[in-house]
Amino acid sequence: MILIINTSGANLEFVLGDMHKVVPVEKQSVALPIECEKFITEAGAKWSDITSIGVVTGPGSFTGIRLGIAYAKGIAMGLNIPIVGITAFDLYLAETPDAFVAIESGRGDFFVAANGLEPQTMEIEELETKQMEWPRTVGHKPFNLKLGTKIVAEKIKADTIDPTVPMYLRPSYAEQNQKR
Numbered sequence: 001m002i003l004i005i006n007t008s009g010a011n012l013e014f015v016l017g018d019m020h021k022v023v024p025v026e027k028q029s030v031a032l033p034i035e036c037e038k039f040i041t042e043a044g045a046k047w048s049d050i051t052s053i054g055v056v057t058g059p060g061s062f063t064g065i066r067l068g069i070a071y072a073k074g075i076a077m078g079l080n081i082p083i084v085g086i087t088a089f090d091l092y093l094a095e096t097p098d099a100f101v102a103i104e105s106g107r108g109d110f111f112v113a114a115n116g117l118e119p120q121t122m123e124i125e126e127l128e129t130k131q132m133e134w135p136r137t138v139g140h141k142p143f144n145l146k147l148g149t150k151i152v153a154e155k156i157k158a159d160t161i162d163p164t165v166p167m168y169l170r171p172s173y174a175e176q177n178q179k180r
Contacts, residue, residue: 003040003050003075004148007032007068008060008088015145016050019043028064032071050079054152056145057085058167059103059111059119065166073164084152085164089113091143094151100134102127110139111169121169 006013025031055072076083
């Protein structure tokens with residue numbers, strides 16, 4: 001079974017088999033191990049049933065992404081199973097491959113990507129023009145995390161597993177405000 005973990009937003013989100021759960025939490029760092037174990041039990045599974053882990057690597061919350069990756073890497077290492085990073089763009093484009101993905105960043109611009117367009121940040125003025133090159137725009141509603149299972153399985157089968165690292169499309173607040 002493939003376990004999918006998403007900590008890129010405000011909530012924790014898990015997929016295992018046909019089961020999907022969103023868990024609203026105040027502190028992801030405290031809740032992640034507890035809620036993940038609880039979810040696996042609710043799904044009727046054991047740790048030994050998990051054959052690989054997919055984790056959302058971004059874009060999203062800097063801290064949440066790092067937390068999710070570190071936790072998933074620890075579990076994968078302990079179970080000696082593969083870990084596969086998946087992006088929000090992977091998830092949107094798995095459902096709508098001909099779309100332009102535009103995710104509001106919370107800083108007045110957007111994280112964007114599409115087939116044929118590398119992930120990047122974009123201001124609204126450029127986005128309004130660029131999105132016209134694709135038949136539809138997605139990203140304004142949550143992605144379908146259940147698609148992560150298919151993406152992870154395909155990457156493992158094709159042996160196209162890249163190192164699982166955060167997808168940062170710009171410097172963090174700390175890096176931007178660093179005095180030089």
